[in-house]
Each structure stands twice: as C-alpha cells, then as structure tokens.
Amino acid sequence: MDPDSMGGDGGDVYWRRRMSVLVAVLVVVAVVAWACSSGGSGPERSSSAQTSPSATPATDPLLAGLRTLAMGTASPSPTPAPKESPSVRPRRPGEPCQQDSLVLSLQGGKEPIYTGETRPSFIVTLVNTGPVMCTADVGPRTMEIRITSGADRIWSTADCVSGVGTEVRELQRGVPYVRTLEWDRRRSSTDCRSVSAAALPGTYVATARMGTLRSGKGVFHLR
CATH class of the missing domain: 2.60.40.10 (Immunoglobulins)
Known part of the structure; x- marks a missing residue:
C-alpha cells in the first residue's frame, strides 16, 4: 500500500485497526495464560491446591488477597486434648515384685x-x-x-x-x-x-x- 494513501483520515483508520487487532491478541494470550496457571487442569489440580495452598502461586492479586484474608479469618477446628494416661509410680531396682x-x-x-x-x-x-x-x-x-x-x-x-x-x-x-x-x-x-x-x-x-x-x-x- 502507498504510504501517501495512509495520510489524513484514512491513515488514522488504518492504525486504529492495527492497534485493535494487537490488543485483541494480547487479551487472548493473557486469558489463556491465566486459565493455565489457575487450575485449568481440572478437579485434580484443584484438589491438590486445597491440600497444599502454597503449591500453586496466585497470579491474580485480587485472588491472592482474598485467599490471604480467608486464611487469616478462618477459625481453625479445635484440636482434641490428648488423653492423660494414668500415672504409674516408677519402681526402683530391688523393690518387691508386683x-x-x-x-x-x-x-x-x-x-x-x-x-x-x-x-x-x-x-x-x-x-x-x-x-x-x-x-x-x-x-x-x-x-x-x-x-x-x-x-x-x-x-x-x-x-x-x-x-x-x-x-x-x-x-x-x-x-x-x-x-x-x-x-x-x-x-x-x-x-x-x-x-x-x-x-x-x-x-x-x-x-x-x-x-x-x-x-x-x-x-x-x-x-
């Protein structure tokens, strides 16, 4: 195409179209990358992330902030106190056998x-x-x-x-x-x-x- 023909309004339209296509490509690439890094592998990937939260890094700052907030405010389940075994008096060598x-x-x-x-x-x-x-x-x-x-x-x-x-x-x-x-x-x-x-x-x-x-x-x- 003749460069002179891109002057004036026609040139502006041409560059706007080029920028629109470029932005659309970048958006698609970003969406695909985000999907792959945030659990696109299915239920098994999600399950492993639940058992080990630190195994999958959060790429979205908003999701990372929500996860941090949830972990900080969630009440941990109470741990049952260990049962106390009956105290047994230590026997010293030489005492009568029980x-x-x-x-x-x-x-x-x-x-x-x-x-x-x-x-x-x-x-x-x-x-x-x-x-x-x-x-x-x-x-x-x-x-x-x-x-x-x-x-x-x-x-x-x-x-x-x-x-x-x-x-x-x-x-x-x-x-x-x-x-x-x-x-x-x-x-x-x-x-x-x-x-x-x-x-x-x-x-x-x-x-x-x-x-x-x-x-x-x-x-x-x-x-």
Whole structure:
C-alpha cells in the first residue's frame, strides 16, 4: 500500500485497526495464560491446591488477597486434648515384685504316664515382666507346687518345711527363675506325719501357686 494513501483520515483508520487487532491478541494470550496457571487442569489440580495452598502461586492479586484474608479469618477446628494416661509410680531396682508383673508357669516331664517307680518331674519358671529388677520370695511356702487328684490334695511343697522356708531372689527383667523338682509319689500332710502313704494309681494334676498367681495345669498319670 502507498504510504501517501495512509495520510489524513484514512491513515488514522488504518492504525486504529492495527492497534485493535494487537490488543485483541494480547487479551487472548493473557486469558489463556491465566486459565493455565489457575487450575485449568481440572478437579485434580484443584484438589491438590486445597491440600497444599502454597503449591500453586496466585497470579491474580485480587485472588491472592482474598485467599490471604480467608486464611487469616478462618477459625481453625479445635484440636482434641490428648488423653492423660494414668500415672504409674516408677519402681526402683530391688523393690518387691508386683504380682501383675510376674508370670508363673509349670511344665511336666516328657512322659505323661509314669509306671513302676518312675518319679514325675516338673519345671517351674517365674519371669519378671516389670521395667526393672525386683525381688521375690521363691521359697516352698510362697511359691508352692501342689498335686491334686480331683478334690483330694495329695502333695505340696508347703507341707512340713524345715527352717525359715523363705528364699528371696533377684529377678532381672525377662530372665526366668527356674526350679526343677521330682515327686516321690507319696502323699504329704500339714501335720507332718512321720509315715506318708504312697499315692495310688490314677490321674493327677500339678499346679504352681504364688499369691494370686496360678500356673497352667500339668496333667499326668501314675500306673
């Protein structure tokens, strides 16, 4: 086009049209850029922005100001107070063991049936599960091994104990105290009769007792 023809009113119209097209292009580019940066990727992008507000920068000052105002005035949900655990007095090493920190168990011999003169044997263990070392009386009166047959009390380590009958031991945490014993197949009694009768053939039950603690039952038979 001849430059001379753009003079006067015709030239003004030409440049106005050129500026209008340029402005329209810039507006379209700005709208597309704003849409891409403010969540044009769909619901998933919006969800991540909710969980992490600082992950997506705000390109619009008005939106940024509204978001800041909302975050500053919103009341946070109250955080529940932690439940208080019951206070437990720390135990010092060497104090008497508590019953609820001890585990008492009994195991019978390899054979559940004993014939002839074979004597039943047992292994008794006591384990401290407390936080520190403690002491316990494992004497025959306190830690009793008892044998019964039905309702009949046949034999007990607490019968006719000579001496003081106490034996205090230190129990380290998790380290079992072990006691082994054999039963001579004879009855015992609290009145300490000089002659004890032999136990008859039948089914018997051995248990270990210590205060309120009870071991499992060890069932065996005499033939």
